[in-house]
Amino acid sequence: MTGETDRLPPLRTCSRRLAITFAAFREMHARRWCAYAHVHTGDGAAAEEIVTAVLGQLGRQWPHVLRRPSADAYAWSSLKGHLAAWLAVRGRDSALVTAAFGCVTRLPRECRQRFELLENRMALYAAITRLPERQCDALVLSHVIGYSVGQVASLLGTDESLVRSHIGHAKRKLGSGPPVGHPVSGS
Missing domain, CATH: 1.10.10.10 (Winged helix-like DNA-binding domain superfamily/Winged helix DNA-binding domain)
Known part of the structure; x- marks a missing residue:
């Protein structure tokens, strides 16, 4: 058992790597997700709020997200869910x-x-x-x-x-x- 734990990176390194991977993920998707949400809400500020909420949730769950079969698909599903909820609460269809x-x-x-x-x-x-x-x-x-x-x-x-x-x-x-x-x- 000790041999296995010796090969694991220190916890700080894991946390830093997780932060770096999430930052890269956010950089890759945030702007386009805002554009997608804006297309459907018709409201730039609302789009930013939705994307910020989704990215906040994903950031808090990032280790869990990375264990999913597809982190991208899981994250996309989360964005779609937030967007659908935003539209439903306001009784609106896509813009x-x-x-x-x-x-x-x-x-x-x-x-x-x-x-x-x-x-x-x-x-x-x-x-x-x-x-x-x-x-x-x-x-x-x-x-x-x-x-x-x-x-x-x-x-x-x-x-x-x-x-x-x-x-x-x-x-x-x-x-x-x-x-x-x-x-x-x-x-």
Whole structure:
């Protein structure tokens, strides 16, 4: 028994490693999660509050989270739960449709077709909200938020081929139309 404990790193080292892994996880996801929550709440401050609450909970449970089959999928499920609870308490549905307004503010002023584009995007975003949940999430995470297919697969706790399938099915259901959106820039 003593031989086994001699090989274990000191507790301080474990705590430091846990803190470093959580900081890296937070750095990788916080900005995009805020964008995702903002798309669904329509409120930047609320999105930040939701993400802060989720990350706080995950930070307190980090050793437990790392023992899950997929830390990303567990964390994503927690974010989705907090977001659903926030919407339910307020009796609201996803604000994905109104997210199209944010796209117009990023267009050049001289663009004469921006209101037509806005109208098309609003119709597209409304259609996206009617997709099955996994297709909606795969499409929004990859095409609006900017995650790679591999990152989406990790978040959803599935493999890349299934994510590509969800995205393909979603695009076929939506038919041809304006582009889904521009991913959030960053890592």
